[in-house]
Amino acid sequence: MNLQNMNLLRTTNLIGGQWIPADDGQTLTVVDPADGREIGRVPRCGAAETQRAIAAADAALPAWRALTARRRAQLLQAWNKLILDHADDLATLITAEGGKPLAEAKGEAIYGASFVEWFAEEAKRTYGESIPSPASNTRLLVVKQPVGVCAAITPWNFPLAMITRKVAPALAAGCTVVVKPAESTPLTALALAVLAEQAGFPAGVFNVVTGNPVAIGNELCASPIVRKLSFTGSTAVGRLLMAQCAPTIKKLSLELGGNAPFIVFDDADVDAAVDGAIAAKYRNTGQTCVCANRFLVQSGIYEEFARKLAERSRTLKVGAGTESGVAQGPLINAAGLAKVEAHVADALAKGARVLCGGARHERGGNFFQPTVLADVSRDMLVAREETFGPLAPLFRFETEEEAVAMANDTEFGLAAYFFTRDIGRSWRVGEALEYGMVGVNTGMISNEVAPFGGIKQSGVGREGSKYGIEEYLEVKYLCFDVR
Numbered sequence: 001m002n003l004q005n006m007n008l009l010r011t012t013n014l015i016g017g018q019w020i021p022a023d024d025g026q027t028l029t030v031v032d033p034a035d036g037r038e039i040g041r042v043p044r045c046g047a048a049e050t051q052r053a054i055a056a057a058d059a060a061l062p063a064w065r066a067l068t069a070r071r072r073a074q075l076l077q078a079w080n081k082l083i084l085d086h087a088d089d090l091a092t093l094i095t096a097e098g099g100k101p102l103a104e105a106k107g108e109a110i111y112g113a114s115f116v117e118w119f120a121e122e123a124k125r126t127y128g129e130s131i132p133s134p135a136s137n138t139r140l141l142v143v144k145q146p147v148g149v150c151a152a153i154t155p156w157n158f159p160l161a162m163i164t165r166k167v168a169p170a171l172a173a174g175c176t177v178v179v180k181p182a183e184s185t186p187l188t189a190l191a192l193a194v195l196a197e198q199a200g201f202p203a204g205v206f207n208v209v210t211g212n213p214v215a216i217g218n219e220l221c222a223s224p225i226v227r228k229l230s231f232t233g234s235t236a237v238g239r240l241l242m243a244q245c246a247p248t249i250k251k252l253s254l255e256l257g258g259n260a261p262f263i264v265f266d267d268a269d270v271d272a273a274v275d276g277a278i279a280a281k282y283r284n285t286g287q288t289c290v291c292a293n294r295f296l297v298q299s300g301i302y303e304e305f306a307r308k309l310a311e312r313s314r315t316l317k318v319g320a321g322t323e324s325g326v327a328q329g330p331l332i333n334a335a336g337l338a339k340v341e342a343h344v345a346d347a348l349a350k351g352a353r354v355l356c357g358g359a360r361h362e363r364g365g366n367f368f369q370p371t372v373l374a375d376v377s378r379d380m381l382v383a384r385e386e387t388f389g390p391l392a393p394l395f396r397f398e399t400e401e402e403a404v405a406m407a408n409d410t411e412f413g414l415a416a417y418f419f420t421r422d423i424g425r426s427w428r429v430g431e432a433l434e435y436g437m438v439g440v441n442t443g444m445i446s447n448e449v450a451p452f453g454g455i456k457q458s459g460v461g462r463e464g465s466k467y468g469i470e471e472y473l474e475v476k477y478l479c480f481d482v483r
């Protein structure tokens, strides 16, 4: 792999300021999902290395939390600048190990840096408060203090932004961090660590451990030194980690799976709804937690919307993320491809109709055709499971009440979208949808300034926004007797 700065391509882990291999020398192979080529190897670390990373973060904590917020902010700004200065190389890494089109990967590097910039500013605003005392001899004060040593476990689909969305607020708050990135996309995480070291973060403040997820996760969850776990990934794994953290009563942030409804009402601007559908469905080849997973279309405009969405989906160029003009890359692996295929087969077997795509792409490998299915019903797998691929299943509905009931008929509650030009309906439906985030007449909702997160089994806590740093702070109440 050719980078402008080859120093970013690391095959070791950063623990306590040292770049180290696995104790037993074992490695994980990293492959390009577009062609299966090996692009690198990283340490297959386990419990022992993780224990050392936790110890390093613990040792670094007192000095780090004692720094002024201004100094922590300066280091975060330096990291932000380095990420932006190296955005092209970081995009090359993101595409090489994750498969997304290069333009999207560049966008992720910029998006990921925006969390570092945002929390550099938030670092200086962890305000407390004074409370009028009910007793004349006491004065009441509330202060915010860093939680302490934190662990972060992150997914492959945004290998840079999901790390900075956790590490930036943690460091801003005065915490130290041990990160375990996904096995599929460790190189981007290690490149971020190179830049953090270059920015001047002291040894042990930011540690990255790659390898056996179960062994590393068990240590991070079991250690009483780790006071918080922030996890982004599937609901199944989030549920497991939540249970594993119970014995040590850790503070938890969980950003989990979704099953986003995309509702189009008869009164919508259909062309705008199709634009929104393309954005909400096909970003990262449909592999984002906020991708539209179910399209609920009112009967009056069903055929028009279906036809236009299929027409636009056919125009999406499928190929390796490095190829010019590519809009859809490969699925991350064979399992991801098989899930899309299974969802399509199940829907067709139960009466759905193919409007476009519907099969593996002629390029073979992990490529799948952008697919739109009509006449989809609630007994199909796509109604209940997160497809996590380029599949747009269209459900039909008659009334607003039916649409809301269908949209809420899931254990997930991350993101939802709807298109209408009726102001009353936008309030009624916006309030009735059981989701943490709702896009109204838009298919793109993610940014660093708004609270990102879900309800029900899509998780707990919020990332980004003014709320994100609170996840890494403890509230302390001081009562002074002033006699």
Ligand SMILES: NC(=O)c1ccc[n+]([C@@H]2O[C@H](COP(=O)([O-])OP(=O)(O)OC[C@H]3O[C@@H](n4cnc5c(N)ncnc54)[C@H](O)[C@@H]3O)[C@@H](O)[C@H]2O)c1
Pocket: 153, 154, 155, 156, 157, 158, 162, 180, 181, 182, 183, 213, 214, 216, 217, 218, 232, 233, 234, 235, 237, 238, 240, 254, 255, 256, 257, 258, 288, 289, 290, 386, 388, 414, 458, 459
């Ligand atoms: N809500 C969000 O912000 C958000 C963002 C991105 C992805 N996701 C969700 O993540 C899923 C796809 O990502 P994924 O395939 O990487 O999810 P995943 O749950 O399989 O893996 C996520 C992370 O957990 C680790 N992991 C897996 N099993 C573990 C264990 N037993 N102990 C410790 N760590 C373990 C993995 O190595 C990886 O680092 C989808 O469901 C998607 O909706 C949610």
Ligand SMILES: O=C[C@H](O)CS(=O)(=O)O
Pocket: 157, 158, 287, 288, 289, 290, 446, 452
């Ligand atoms: O997969 C979901 C991530 O959170 C991506 S984004 O924040 O919606 O860009």
